[in-house]
Amino acid sequence: MNWGNRILFLYLAFVALIITLVVISISQKVDLVAPDYYAKELKFESEIVKMKNEAALGEKPKVALINNQLSISFPTAFSGKYITGSVLVYKPSDANADFTQAIETNQNNVIIATQGFSAGMRKVKINWKVDSLYYLTESVVVIP
Secondary structure, three states: OOHHHHHHHHHHHHHHHHHHHHHHHHHOOOOOOOOOHHHHHHOHHHHHHHHHHHHOOOOOOEEEEEOOEEEEEOOHHHOOOOEEEEEEEEEOOEEEEEEEEEEEEOOOEEEEEOOOOOOEEEEEEEEEEEOOEEEEEEEEEEEO
């Protein structure tokens, strides 16, 4: 094989490699954490205030997975107070597996069933309000 054939073979192998990489990259599924991420970024200052309110609490809300149920325990300082808000349970690798539930309770414990959830890591984001203060709690849970 002379040097001209070798250059042609090397060039064709390079073109085949580039075409393969383009096909693989086009076929990959890309999920954004939120489809409206730009609008959420503009409202991020309010989330910082909510996180500061949560950081100022002596006792933080606890999120745990107990018997295939997601248990959210609010601080005992809020016993008997009316708590409202929402719980967002999202899987960063699959936007179709996201779940949102509204919460309205005057008890310190909220239970969310996880039977329909696929296995994997979930981020739990709790936006909640007591009296006139808003709070934001984030946690990570692994569903077996």
